Amino acid sequence: RIMFNVLSGRNRNNKSFIRELFNYGCHCYPGGSKNILKSGRGKPLDAIDQYCQQHKICYKCINSIFNDGQWKGDESRCNPAESSYKMIANMSAYSVRCSEDQNPCRRAICECDLNYAQQLTGLDFEANHNPDFLQRNGFDYDSNCVKRGSPSEKVAQCCGDRNSFPFPQMLTKQKNECCANVAFNSAREECCAENVVAKIGKCSQY
Numbered sequence: 001r002i003m004f005n006v007l008s009g010r011n012r013n014n015k016s017f018i019r020e021l022f023n024y025g026c027h028c029y030p031g032g033s034k035n036i037l038k039s040g041r042g043k044p045l046d047a048i049d050q051y052c053q054q055h056k057i058c059y060k061c062i063n064s065i066f067n068d069g070q071w072k073g074d075e076s077r078c079n080p081a082e083s084s085y086k087m088i089a090n091m092s093a094y095s096v097r098c099s100e101d102q103n104p105c106r107r108a109i110c111e112c113d114l115n116y117a118q119q120l121t122g123l124d125f126e127a128n129h130n131p132d133f134l135q136r137n138g139f140d141y142d143s144n145c146v147k148r149g150s151p152s153e154k155v156a157q158c159c160g161d162r163n164s165f166p167f168p169q170m171l172t173k174q175k176n177e178c179c180a181n182v183a184f185n186s187a188r189e190e191c192c193a194e195n196v197v198a199k200i201g202k203c204s205q206y
Contacts, residue, residue: 027056062080064158078108078109087110179196
């Protein structure tokens with residue numbers, strides 16, 4: 001979907017690039033692209049693995065916000081893995097954006113995917129990608145990706161709402177309050193003017 005358009009603007013080989021993401025590390029879709037919400041566990045192994053984890057968290061926020069029994073869109077459920085969306089691509093300007101002419105569910109999924117694609121294509125992929133983390137190269141997912149005891153990935157609440165973009169981060173025990181769409185730790189940080197998060201007492205610097 002949106003990944004192909006972003007990659008085309010960066011002159012990447014789409015199919016080979018995406019192939020290197022599946023069954024990579026602890027969070028890059030070990031359960032397949034249709035099972036993103038339930039796939040992945042343990043600590044991310046590198047930046048690529050972390051972006052995959054953040055993509056899953058973004059999808060979990062969609063699931064939490066839209067599938068709370070109140071979503072009455074044109075689909076029975078807001079399913080990030082199966083719902084299509086509309087995007088606007090300008091290949092000459094290397095730009096892709098999500099169309100505003102679609103329901104909030106589809107727009108949110110598009111924004112999650114766009115952010116993920118931009119993170120990956122903005123990374124020096126060849127320098128950061130470790131072939132040893134691919135299951136087809138012998139990476140042992142079960143022994144290297146151990147679920148930790150704390151429910152750190154459980155969605156308690158997501159910052160923002162159905163109309164907030166970039167799409168919300170997840171609140172955890174460590175990130176326990178929202179500043180617009182940004183989760184922050186109120187024991188060490190505060191929400192300043194213009195929705196900027198800073199260390200307590202440092203808002204005057206912004």
